[in-house]
Amino acid sequence: MALNVAIIGAGFGGLCMAIQLRKAGVTSYTIFEKAERLGGTWRDNTYPGAACDVPSHLYSYSFEQGHDWSRRYPRQPEILAYLDRCAGKYGVHRRLRLGAEVTAAVFDEAAGRWRVTTADGEHGPFDVVVSGVGQLNRPRLPDIPGLGEFEGTSFHSARWDHGHDLAGRRVAVIGNGSSAAQFIPRVAPVVARLDVYQRTPSWVIPKPDGAYGPGLRAAFRHLPPLRSANRRRVNRFIESVVYPALVDGWSRPLMTRRATEHLRKQVPDPALRARLTPAYPIGCKRIVLDDDYYPALTRPNVEVVTDPITRVTRHGIETAGGTLREVDTIIFATGFLTTDFLAPIEVVGRGGRRLGEAWKDGAEAYLGMAVPGFPNLFLLYGPNTNLGHNSIILMIEAQVRYIMGCLPLLGAHGPMEVRPAAMDAWRRALEGALARTVWQADCASWYKNAAGRVTNNWPGPAAAYRRITRSPRPGSFTFG
Template identity: 50%
Template sequence: MRQMNAPVDLPDRLIPTRPNDAACDIAIIGSGFSGLAMGIRLKQAGVDDFLIFEKAGSVGGTWRDNHYPGCACDVQSHLYSFSFAPNPSWSRMFSPQPEIRRYLEHSAETFGLSSHLRFGHELKQAVWDASAGVWRLEMADGRRVRARILVSGMGGLSRPAIPDIPGLDTFAGTTFHSQQWRHDYPLAGKRVAVIGTGASAIQFVPQIAPQVDRLDLYQRTPPWVMPKPDRDVSALERWMFRQFPFTQWLVRAGLYWMLEMRVMGFVMHPKLMKAVEQMARRHLAREVRDPELRAKLTPDYTIGCKRVLMSNDYYGALTRANVDVVTTGIDHVEPDALVMRDGSRRPADCIILGTGFRATDPLPRGVIIGRDGRDVLDAWRDGAEAYLGTTVSGFPNLFLIMGPNTGLGHSSMVFMIESQVRYVLDALQQMRQERVQAVDVRPSIQDGFNRGIQQKLNHTIWSAGGCASWYMDPRSGKNTTLWPGFTWQFWRATQTFRMADYERWPMREQGVAPLPEQAETARA
């Protein structure tokens, strides 16, 4: 093993130690599903020396930050929740945003995370200090923390994607991204331009269309939209889930295996998606009678290549007399209008950006600095990659939750999050038992894993479906977002932390204390 106390050259950007710096063994960044799951499982394992740093003033992550009208989940509530914290009181099959946010707040309180949460702590930079075997963190307000373990629960869909449209910054009206919805701005009677037709837009467009005077929906590529099998959860069902918890477990299990079958079309046999496409075409034909509008809304790629969306009211909203779907393409923006490539001019009072997130570029430069002063973005110059989506070579003791190639096109991300959390817990357990201060995945292990991932992805619908999507890294053309298989395969791959896959350094006699014995609940 390498000697942790051997002399090393520290990076110039190393955050210096100050006498009043805070310290913890484990620093968790973010308090969405990922950060809370990590914290709860640590508590259940008997580990108390951890802090959860949150930039905002409350927990919730994406379900706190996204609060646009109509915001809801597109995975059934009974599956889109922690396996260890079932909620028998979901009001709908697909929960709306306020209900999911309340669920996360309740989970944090129920499992006793209050004393571990640090609100108003936005991470500015985390630097690996090789001489001490710790991460040194600096927050946006100057506060500093040192921690042996750094767990990122920041997620991949947190940085809004702002389109590069000439003149957008000169618009004299109101402009905002769907994630920063302006509830204080009255839309009634306004001429509204919505740019983008992704997962957010199909939810908020039906909500605002009846309010506005005019809504121009600027569409670059139409999405495939399926009916959403949503409904109220009856009072009888909620009573049954409370009185007989195993019934909710059965519903969850049924949903899980039903959604797993989608992998057959997405990954194993993409030609099967043609049958699903016919269902989407029938939905479009039923909802949109006008052949000209229907032609605009019909994609020219195989369903599944881009994210499949679900809605029962999106198409109906586009048939309203005050709504126009614009496909000409935006040339530039003027102070009071959007100018099309054909020279036509469309006045607007407000521009709403439904343009999604920077999924393949989730971090700004300078936030995470690893061994030898290397920025994680330099390690990802050819596209983000990690071992099991969790560890990155050259960044010791850094664990990513929802890292590269852990995204899903068919099921619940909470399942993937819990799988990664269990992997991290096993890593910490083995590090304690073997008195290891730090681990760093071997480059050959990471490279071999990602070669296998990319080989599988080359034959999926996301590569063969004839589209360009946000799943793909624009620099390398690689799919750095999605997991190419069943979620149970990921669960199995992350079941045990293999110490042999990692370089490791022995525990120091001084410094951050080793972890206490972990309870068997961590392996449940």
């Protein structure tokens, strides 16, 4: 299979693609990574307490389950070490170009191939481009008047300033999602005062975390069937219990009650508890798994501020009503630019069509992977493939398997482009399924674009997506 493949990004998606290419005997590929090391979101997010909310044995490749996980839920350093180990074991380091940020990918119709441009020049030609940039890689900063006037230190949680000592500081945290819930309990005990600015409360449920003892770690390490059985057990529970809560199934009242009891037990003050109680159905926004977040908010040096921010001053943050809280540090836990997908990369397809223009009303792709007018371009973790309940690794592996099935087809028949009719049918099916999910409720979340369209999430079980993408249907594509 003499194809030259460009992979953009060296996180879970890009590395999985590279490993499967290598296992299939394809060595003519290049991984372009803008940073100076691999790891994707697990390289970027080094804030205190950074961890995954998917169990360890499920948040790993199915073909590389042997990692000696120390905990039920993996923490950032261990996940990054896992990715390093996978890259080393399968020898993909040799095809990895670090510090090579892709700025453009242009399809050459005459040659039927892609040219990729990085900051240091043009590369290619490539027969195939696979995007592994993900959805959580570009921090989003709020548009608050006066932000540039602040004279203290400010940074986003995904760009944590480890050189800035927080001990004894007056700190403001803007945002209260999963990242904030993880680092606030680590920050609150060391700062003089912590103001947590909350626009909308999150649903929080207990996180059944804990370290694996030496005996169990040894068993998982030396008994692969036990390890695989645990992975299947966790997956079955998530698919059968957590997923139904997202589609108004039997478990939604159960999860709501569990979250409500968790809040009641951990926050004795009724006034604070009222501020932390969401007014939208559970699952509309990403559910937070944490045992330490609520207790941190009850500390005497912590205040949960629900008044809207009106402006940032030189020395603090002013809210509606004119209250000014002076701080010397602002930490943004405001998430990422999730709905822009490949931006700011300039992707140009057939006939000079630009991907940004094609997606002006919202990003979309056939099976989350292919876009009409952009031959031989495949997306990993693309539009409508994020999960609100399970491990994204399951989706990535399904997509990589699908792309690997496409390579012989395009190798034999020339450039491969999804038919507009196939895209239209997929859109209709997707919209019908999304209409039955909790994400359509009235809440602001990173699952939706500015117009309120759900562009990020897959509306079914992970198992359903894996069935749909088991093998490509040549009739959905044109060739040549």
